[in-house]
Amino acid sequence: MAIRLQEGPFDLGQEISIMTAARKDVGAVASFIGIAREDNPDEGAEPVIAMTLEHYPGMTERQLMAIETEARGRWPLIDCLIVHRFGRFEPGDPIVLVVTLSSHRQAAFDSCNFLMDYLKTQAPFWKREETVSGERWVNARLSDNDAAERWEGQH
Amino acid sequence: MAIRLQEGPFDLGQEISIMTAARKDVGAVASFIGIAREDNPDEGAEPVIAMTLEHYPGMTERQLMAIETEARGRWPLIDCLIVHRFGRFEPGDPIVLVVTLSSHRQAAFDSCNFLMDYLKTQAPFWKREETVSGERWVNARLSDNDAAERWEGQH
Amino acid sequence: MKILYFAWVRQKIGLAEEIATPPTSVNTAGELIDWLVCLSPGHAEAFANRGTIRIAINQIFAEPEDSIVGVTEIAFFPPVTGG
Amino acid sequence: MKILYFAWVRQKIGLAEEIATPPTSVNTAGELIDWLVCLSPGHAEAFANRGTIRIAINQIFAEPEDSIVGVTEIAFFPPVTGG
Numbered sequence: 455m456a457i458r459l460q461e462g463p464f465d466l467g468q469e470i471s472i473m474t475a476a477r478k479d480v481g482a483v484a485s486f487i488g489i490a491r492e493d494n495p496d497e498g499a500e501p502v503i504a505m506t507l508e509h510y511p512g513m514t515e516r517q518l519m520a521i522e523t524e525a526r527g528r529w530p531l532i533d534c535l536i537v538h539r540f541g542r543f544e545p546g547d548p549i550v551l552v553v554t555l556s557s558h559r560q561a562a563f564d565s566c567n568f569l570m571d572y573l574k575t576q577a578p579f580w581k582r583e584e585t586v587s588g589e590r591w592v593n594a595r596l597s598d599n600d601a602a603e604r605w606e607g608q609h
Numbered sequence: 610m611a612i613r614l615q616e617g618p619f620d621l622g623q624e625i626s627i628m629t630a631a632r633k634d635v636g637a638v639a640s641f642i643g644i645a646r647e648d649n650p651d652e653g654a655e656p657v658i659a660m661t662l663e664h665y666p667g668m669t670e671r672q673l674m675a676i677e678t679e680a681r682g683r684w685p686l687i688d689c690l691i692v693h694r695f696g697r698f699e700p701g702d703p704i705v706l707v708v709t710l711s712s713h714r715q716a717a718f719d720s721c722n723f724l725m726d727y728l729k730t731q732a733p734f735w736k737r738e739e740t741v742s743g744e745r746w747v748n749a750r751l752s753d754n755d756a757a758e759r760w761e762g763q764h
Numbered sequence: 765m766k767i768l769y770f771a772w773v774r775q776k777i778g779l780a781e782e783i784a785t786p787p788t789s790v791n792t793a794g795e796l797i798d799w800l801v802c803l804s805p806g807h808a809e810a811f812a813n814r815g816t817i818r819i820a821i822n823q824i825f826a827e828p829e830d831s832i833v834g835v836t837e838i839a840f841f842p843p844v845t846g847g
Numbered sequence: 848m849k850i851l852y853f854a855w856v857r858q859k860i861g862l863a864e865e866i867a868t869p870p871t872s873v874n875t876a877g878e879l880i881d882w883l884v885c886l887s888p889g890h891a892e893a894f895a896n897r898g899t900i901r902i903a904i905n906q907i908f909a910e911p912e913d914s915i916v917g918v919t920e921i922a923f924f925p926p927v928t929g930g
Binding site: 465466467468470474476477478479480481482483484485486487488489490491492493545546557559560562563566567570601 | 620621622623625629631632633634635636637638639640641642643644645646647648700701712714715717718721722725756
Binding site: 593 | 853854855903906907908922924925926930
């Protein structure tokens with residue numbers, strides 16, 4: 455079980471190799487990578503040149519650990535990993551990685567999906583986008599709240 | 610969009626690098642690896658020494674392509690990949706890989722989950738396990754049918 | 765007509781595939797099974813519990829009542845257990 | 848008490864953090880905002896629409912009515928937009 459905050463890139467293949475090394479009980483590895491995109495869902499046509507992710511050091515680690523603990527309480531996980539980058543990114547740059555290991559596939563899928571949904575609403579990150587018109591802070595999306603809330607009744 | 614049947618191993622990191630190279634529209638990469646396990650859910654305590662996956666050449670490719678087409682019709686996918694190995698595996702060996710790319714995370718998660726559920730019931734593979742007592746064909750699981758059927762009403 | 769067998773169906777029959785020419789009265793996959801079980805004790809054993817047998821006609825999942833007239837490839841196998 | 852600001856709250860106030868000693872009549876996070884808006888036009892602008900402000904007390908999400916008595920760290924920021 456691990457969480458990491460870092461500026462530099464991550465290597466999914468290497469992370470999975472480390473997590474599964476010498477194990478014979480892992481039947482399922484679910485993973486997710488979130489990548490910076492050029493198209494701007496909120497603002498119409500103007501493409502994103504770059505984005506900067508600011509976070510709250512200390513609280514971020516605390517929240518990621520709390521989210522991970524919640525996932526381990528809900529599903530029988532063998533291991534899980536959250537890596538979240540901060541700093542400046544261009545479209546195509548990977549920003550966040552979640553990996554979950556379980557004996558069974560549905561636990562791996564659901565916990566990975568849950569971790570991403572909770573990350574979006576519970577981890578103190580803020581996104582600032584650069585376009586040709588200038589910079590702006592990205593507004594929170596109601597759809598992210600909806601995505602996180604669908605797990606509430608399922609504990 | 611690609612399906613591959615092969616005896617040799619796959620490299621998830623490399624596959625994702627190829628699929629995302631030079632793209633700026635991919636926001637989400639969901640992936641799943643199914644791994645051979647030592648513990649035997651059907652038979653109690655006797656550990657699995659190795660397993661052999663037999664398949665139906667020709668029909669397997671046809672079914673994997675049909676499953677992939679179904680997923681692309683249901684979700685806005687930028688790309689997807691199914692790699693399924695056949696032959697003899699020991700616990701810890703990766704057997705199946707599914708990767709889905711979309712602009713948005715829920716489409717990537719759901720399509721990846723769907724592809725795995727359909728694979729389990731629609732692709733003509735048969736698993737034979739070796740234990741200290743000998744070899745036996747693995748029975749199909751009702752839970753796999755249930756997992757596939759939950760997508761039926763959602764088209 | 766090419767007939768393919770997989771997994772324990774293949775093992776019980778002792779063949780991975782065979783070319784068969786059933787009589788013209790055999791029109792469906794189920795009737796083909798009725799005819800196959802008479803070919804050898806292995807065939808009879810493989811099809812002893814028909815509920816567990818899955819059928820593919822020309823590489824597409826099929827049912828016992830489906831027609832095999834003009835079909836070039838039919839396969840019999842247990843429920844699939846992939847992934 | 849250390850007060851932290853993030854994202855556009857930080858930009859409007861012009862500070863990432865400040866040490867403040869509010870009067871003893873300030874007992875809740877909401878009352879702290881009432882007091883902060885009088886410190887500068889930047890503070891006033893940052894807190895102009897309070898519904899959009901999120902609060903963390905000692906690094907845990909909190910509400911305006913929550914007590915800040917004895918608290919060492921409080922943060923104000925917009926709704927999060929991570930991942």
